Amino acid sequence: MKIIVNAKPHEISASDLQSALRELGFAGSSVATALNGTFVARGQRAEVQLAEGDQLEVLAPMQGG
């Protein structure tokens, strides 16, 4: 299925958020996630099912003022 990850289209085979993050290479990263504009806590990722066209944001710590 095709989903949008950080504004770029990705074809993934995983159906839940946790597996998708692993598939996308974020397994070892310090990231927080939001799906279609709503925060998804780390502990909920395995239960959240993805759908075609979902917009996923994967954010990491970055320099800031």
Place this chain on the structure above:
Amino acid sequence: MQLYGTEITSRLLLGTAQYPSPAVLTEAVKASGTEIITVSLRRETADGSGTAFWQDLQKTGCRILPNTAGCHSVQEAVTTARMARELFDTPWIKLEVIGHSDTLQPDVFGLVEAARMLSSEGFQVFPYTTDDLVVGEKLLEAGCEVLMPWGAPIGSGQGLRNPDALRAMRAHFPDVPLVVDAGIGRPSDAAQAMELGMDAVLLNTAVAKAGDPAGMARAMALAVEAGRAGFTADPMERRDMAVPSTPVLGMAEFA
């Protein structure tokens, strides 16, 4: 100084953006003596640069104050705050809801609304606000225990545009920690803020964009300390006219 019940010794808070390199950032953090550094959240890249940055930050031993920089709506700011709480494992959030992309002026209506939502979720909100007293009151009502008025627009380095308004804030909120956030350009600006009775200053660009960031970080730390000492030592009143400091009594007459 206590911020949400946490005792903080250094009255200088430092941003982590725009340094020439991670090594220079680390040096500047050390030279500033800060205990609190601000960070943001951005899209993670394929090379894991955010994760690497996070590992560097943890080595500084500083408390992390994540921001919601760049958020223009309540929804964006609240979602970013929730993500920050999980990522940085802290209830602290520097709440920015930006009203204008050119002036980066806070949208104080959105700010109050977002502050209320986040406070009710257990966040400890550090709102980036203007020097407006009524907005300050609304933010306190919304659950904020710290106010962070701007000195001048973000990144402008103009110093304190309206010192009288900050003085009024100090008088109006005698027991609320006030942190001047944004606009500080030089050590004298930081000292001035502290002399006005502000509890701390938060700055970034002034240090990061200096020719010698670590040197400027040290200068800012000294200025903050000097300004604070000056405030607590109760400065003299200004006078319109000269008053001789050397005694006139006992002057010799040579005419």
